[in-house]
Structures are given as structure tokens and as C-alpha cells.
Amino acid sequence: MLIPVYNEAEALPGLLEELREQAPSCDVLVINDASTDDSAAVARAAGFPVLDLCLNLGIGGAVQAGFRYALEHGYEIAVQVDGDGQHPPSAIEQIVAPVRAGACEMTIGSRFLDAEHDGDFLRRQGTRLLSWLCTLFTGQRITDATSGFRAYGHQALRYLAAYYPADYPEPEAIVLLRRRGLTIQEVPVRMRPRQGGRSSIKGLQAVYYMAKVSLALLLAVFKQGTARQPV
């Protein structure tokens, strides 16, 4: 269970408490992306291991560090849960089941598969556009490309540990995995409003976000599966 956090000291205790109750069989790793609050201390106080990054790498670099941790420690499956408490731990089992059964290499917890509306209008339109692009580029219907509630199988972990976009990685990872021939499934999940802290994307950044991710998706279609030189 990988939880990337950047200044989530507010939401983290509640989330960790829930995880302990509702997913007792999971090993949890909190990845602290150089937070300036005491997210790391909160996680340690709750008794969970913390992977401390000394530089703020962004969500992509943080999650990738988690992939590498999972591989080093011999895990076959990893689950990614946002540190802000949006993702209900009760849904972890649904997310993991298809990967564990070998039905796919990655599952995405989708807010929209059940036509569930939430979040503000613009954000939803942005997600729809990116999902549409992912659908276009992968030939597979994707409804929630930006969801960070995901489970990964071993092959997906192996690939993404080496190749994972640095910022706003979620949609691009879908295209990259599909191009590697790894399968993806979406699972309907009802998400909650964030339980504290602030969103990392707002205002003008949102415009940059959309442009950057759209371009990255398009380029991902042309990317070679592996780099000639080690990255």
C-alpha cells in the first residue's frame, strides 16, 4: 500500500487509522515527498514506515520511489492511495481483486464508471477530456484517467519503476502500460471529498496541467518502450 503525501498532516492520521481497521493485512508505506509540515512524523507516530524523499519530486517521483520500494521488498502487488483521504480504504479489496486474479496488470478506481458525479464542474470536464484522449490512444474505454487510486501487478510495477512520468503521471501511465501490452481494468469506486490539506492543482496551473498532460499523452504514443541509455 503506497501513500504518497505532500503536506497532508491533517488528513493522514484519519486515513492511517482507517487503513489499520479496514485493511489490516496490507503493509503500508507512506512516501513523504519532502513535506514541510509534519506528515512524516504523523505517519511514524502511527507506527507506519515512511520513505522520506530529501527533494520534492512531485507525485510521479514519489509514487515511483514507492514502486521501487515494493519491488525491492518482493511485493507482487502494490496499491496506490492518495494521502488526502479521498480514496476509501473499504474499496481496496475491489481494486486489488482483478490484479490478484491475474485479470489485469493495473486497476483504476473510477469515479465515473457508475455515472457518479462529484467534484466541481471544470475539474470533471478536464478529467473527461483526458479520459477521452486515453480512450482514443489505447482503444480501451477509460472513464477516470486522473484517478490516483490504483492497484499494480508485478509486471506493471517492473515497468513503471523504470519509466514513470515525473509530474501529473496518471493518464500517461495508462497509455504507456497499454503500449507495453499490459492490461488495465477500471473498477467503480465512490470517492469522498478530501479530508484536509489542499489540492495541488488550481488556477493557471490547471491550464498548464491540461496542456502538459495532453501533450504527454500524445507523445507517449510515440515513445519507445525502453530508453537506449539507462535513465
Place this chain on the structure above:
Amino acid sequence: MRPINLLIIIVAVGVAATVVFYVRRWRLKEQYSLLWLILAVGMVVLAAAPELVEWFAAKLDVYYAPSILFFLGLAFVAVMLFHYSLEISRLSDQNRELAQELGLLRARLEETAAAAPPFKDEPLTEGPAGGAG
């Protein structure tokens, strides 16, 4: 030779001298000095033989020959900037890798420390002379 040509040659020599100066002081890597030296050589060649520009402009059917100079200058700057974009990408990848590796090592250290008997925080007996201990 017109004064402007002489001035350009002097500036070019200044550029080359500056580049060599910084390389000598280990503050500029040879790989980055290369493009700047090429610029200096190019300036000297074009200043010493302005008819090259005229000839080139005629070949390309350019009416205003000096615009070739603007083109070459801009092209040089563009190549330089692209080179830096590549370098920045490489460096940020390495940076990310380092930060991740450091985090993984630290996590491993904490695991090991938790599993091992408590670590005695005693000064090293054979530390380097003058070390803090």
C-alpha cells in the same frame, strides 16, 4: 578590412579566451565549451571573409545578405538552448533517481536499525584526525 570586421574578430578572440579561462579553472566543462568555441571560430571566419556571406546569400537567393547573419545567429542560439533542454532533462532524471535511492536507503536503514540491537552512540575511536568524532 572595415573596422566592424576587426571589432568582430576581437570580440571572437575575447569569447574564445573567456571560454579557455573558465575551462582552465575547472568551472566550465569541455563538452559545453565546444559550442562556444565553434561560435568564436565562426565569427572569425565570417569577419575575415565577408564575401562568404555574400556568396551564401546569392546561393540561397537572399536579397539582403546580412539577414543570413541573423539567421545563423538565431540558429546558433536555438541549438544552444535545445542542448540545454536535453541537459536539464538528463540532470532532473538523475536528480530524481538520487533522491529516490537516498529515500530507499534511509528506509532500509530504519528497518535495519529497528531489527538490530540498539545502536550505541559512541565516538569513533579511530576517526580521521581532527574529525568531529
